[in-house]
Amino acid sequence: MLKARKRWISLLVTLAMLVAFVVPFAGPASAGAASYTAVTTIPQFDPGATNASSTWSATVQVKFDPAISGQLSEAYVEVLDSSGAQLDINGYNVLSATTVGAVYLNDGQINSPTGEVSLQPSVKKIKLGILPNNSTDPTAKATVNLKLRFDAKDCAAGDVKFNVFGSTGQFEDGQVVVARATGGAVTVALVGSVPTIGSDSTKNITFRLSESSGGALKAYTGSPSPSVKIKLPAGFKWVGASSSSGNVYAQPKSGDNRTLEIYCSSASSDRSIYDITATIAVADTDVAKYGDVVATVEGDNDTTVSPSEITVATYADYGVNVSVASVPTLIAGKYDQKTDKITIEEKIPGSLISGRRITIELPSWVKIESLTDKSTSNVDEGTNKFQWPDNAQIDYTDNKIDLYMNGLKSDKAKFEFKMKLNIEANHSGDLVATVSGAGIPETSVTLAKVVPAVTAAATASDVKIGVQDQAAPDIILTENVAGAIVKQYNEAAPTTTDGFVTKTVDGGKLSVILPDGVQFSGTPKVEVTSGDIDIKADQARVVDDPGYKRAFEIPIKSESLKASTIKISGIKLTLDRTVPEGPLTVKVIGNAVVENSGSADYEFTTDKATEFVLANCVTPAPGEQKGTAVFKIGETKYTVNGKEVTMDVAPVAEAGRTYLPARFVANAMGVPDSNIIWDQANQTVTVIRNERIVQMKVGSNQILVNGIALTMDAAPKVVPGRVLIPFRFLAQALGAEVVWDPADPNTITLNF
Known part of the structure; x- marks a missing residue:
């Protein structure tokens, strides 16, 4: 019986527990969490400034989510600096209250919004009470937005916090950052880009003074004295100044117009920005130095200022800057060689004289085919204004081109373009352009690096004059640029309407040419030793040049994607008695490497891509007497x-x-x-x-x-x-x- 009774008791306990889980709890709703958030920018201030004794915090939102309607929640709020010291509270402002029946401050009900209210005397803490009123919506949240004014004079640097403690109801103990104590400083910067001035011009410069905290720009007391000084290097002067604020103004220093003095008659309570405009000019051209005009910046009246130096202008002589976006590698002996973007820009406005022309001249071994990708800045284009020459107007037989300076504006004129060039064979090195005219000094710029399509080399050995079938060294032909040796070469086909144009022709060949009196005794072997150029090795042949076998011709099957080398070996030569002693120089020619050789005025007479010494011709054959x-x-x-x-x-x-x-x-x-x-x-x-x-x-x-x-x-x-x-x-x-x-x-x- 006892065991049976125990089983029944256990069963009843279990059923009771199940009922407790199934039947809802019939008590009040659970309290929502309280949160504290700064909903405006955290103000920064200088604790050393006088006005730090009346510092306002950021606006803090106190939120109960969800709120318990009709339940009064209370807590104390104090203001602590970064060291934990209490700061005196001397004012408050309750900006708004939502879903709240009443707000209490120090046990007294207040109306929201309150506006700014001073506390006399100041207190170390305030008691805040909130009575939500959301009976119609138990899920609604209650919010109160408020800020406090406190005395932060000489407080510790760092974050200032609201500290909530002694909480009842929905309040919870916690903290939120409401301000930040910093060393007050002023930053000076230029508004906009650094202007360029000439010897007889002036420029307005706008300085922006930004405070790190309210009152960082210190005000003078008594007689006016500057808070910031900006001093120009020797040879320059300030000729005037203006400001955007009545309490901050500037003027050149009396008796020292190199120094601009900035005055503050009353300090700001909040962090502020001031714009000061001053006019700079050249005072002495014998002293002023070209380049960046760097002024020194100094604080006074206990104002901390940075940086200590600032570039306020660039002093330049009249002229133009000529530059190129990059220096590409171009191939000698080819048409349609393209430069990168060339820029011609005035150093200072008015450098170019309107109505005159500037001339862009290239070396005599270059002809200008056309201009592409043309644009201007600060130039009016059109009829009776600036006009680019079209292709039909360009003299493609010449190495120079003129631009007529019309339509110039008051700002620095800029001209940008690219060139298509026709470059004579057998040249290498820098391709330098000069720009002159229109009242500017001559200026030079390197537009490109020129290389031949191929270079050739051999380890020269001796060959005898008057001897047949002599072994000669191997020849190594090296492409300087991938695709320089071509199967499809260009032929010029200029027209009166389109100017210089080219057409593509198939069948490029490369030839090695011996000098007079020297012949190939047989057909050498040719092969590609590196890269991916494809040649017709089985069709390479020695070509008769009226009775003399001086040329070894190699047809090209396809161009390379990787710069390649070609080896010519098994060379045998016959030298007649007309060959002089000394170097035996060999040429590399052919439309695969030189497109622009000919007698037309747009062509060049040079037919060789390169030349090299194959051998050294020595004394005549034995048995002959030299005389x-x-x-x-x-x-x-x-x-x-x-x-x-x-x-x-x-x-x-x-x-x-x-x-x-x-x-x-x-x-x-x-x-x-x-x-x-x-x-x-x-x-x-x-x-x-x-x-x-x-x-x-x-x-x-x-x-x-x-x-x-x-x-x-x-x-x-x-x-x-x-x-x-x-x-x-x-x-x-x-x-x-x-x-x-x-x-x-x-x-x-x-x-x-």
């Missing part, structure tokens, strides 16, 4: 290496050519009589000198050199007892250099 022979027209005596020899007939001149028996020319070059053969039947003379076999026929303009027929502009002829041949052609065919001095036209020199 000099000198002949004189009309004289039977000649010299060989200074030794006099007598002929039985003298050289004669006819129709601009010198004639002489073949034997004396050959003998002078060391050819024995046995190697000089006359064929009477065929009227031919044959001369054999080392590996050369030269044959000439009376009356024929052909000369055979090792079986290869070449054309002469004169023919051998018979005179009584002699066959006379054209002197120069035989000598050169035998490997000699013929020198004729216009100052001594009767003397002919052979170098062999």
